[in-house]
Amino acid sequence: MITNIYLVRHAHSAYTPDELNRPLSSKGFEAAEKVAALLLEENINLIIASPYKRAIQTVEGLTKTLNLDIQIEEAFRERxxxxxxxxxxxxxxxxxxxxxxxxxxxxxxxxxxxxxxxxxxxxxxxxxxxxNIAIGTHxxxxxxxxxxxxxxxxxxxxxxxxxxxxxxxxxxxxxxxxxxxxxxxx
Known part of the structure; x- marks a missing residue:
């Protein structure tokens, strides 16, 4: 049985020294919309993300359309x-x-x-x-x-x-x- 994992590197973020809460930039939010559109074509069953805000924000556009919550997985935080x-x-x-x-x-x-x-x-x-699993990461x-x-x-x-x-x-x-x-x- 084939399992597909979509590793999604986060979109452009607005720099802050706070790694955990660094948000996407306006350019990043625009790109996140495109991420959601591309992944909607992939029949995603589950959304997982690093606890970092920029990774979550990159994949959260899928949550509303697919009616799925994001599961936070500490293991996908950046090195x-x-x-x-x-x-x-x-x-x-x-x-x-x-x-x-x-x-x-x-x-x-x-x-x-x-x-x-x-x-x-x-x-x-x-x-x-x-x-089919989307993973927001780094x-x-x-x-x-x-x-x-x-x-x-x-x-x-x-x-x-x-x-x-x-x-x-x-x-x-x-x-x-x-x-x-x-x-x-x-």
């Missing part, structure tokens, strides 16, 4: 890079992608983040077999999850993601059989 801001974000992110065991102080390694995300996906696959954790199932999804792939972006992962049981990008840019 915590470091306790404090890093001096050179680009080189820091490259470093954690090159070495999945490396951890900046107060952060989490790629292996830790990947493990929590993949475990959540596997639970969902067992519980909702045969369903770029880094999204690609770490994809990498768990297929190592070709890596740092270089992560750099190509848009805000928002949608990838449909089709599973036969717990085996990834197909990945398809369904986000259509203007």
């Amino acid at each position: 915590k890079l470091s306790e404090n801001p890093v001096e050179d974000f680009e080189n820091s992110i490259i470093r954690v992608w090159q070495d999945f065991t490396f951890i900046f102080e107060g952060g989490e390694s790629g292996l830790e983040a990947q493990s929590r995300g993949a475990k959540a996906i596997l639970r969902i696959l067992r519980k909702y077999s045969g369903k 770029g880094n954790i999204m690609v770490l999850i994809m990498n768990y199932f297929n190592s070709s999804y890596d740092y270089d792939f992560w750099t190509t993601l848009k805000m928002p972006d949608i990838y449909k992962l089709s599973f036969d049981g717990e085996k990834l059989i197909k990945v398809q990008r369904i986000w259509k840019e203007d």
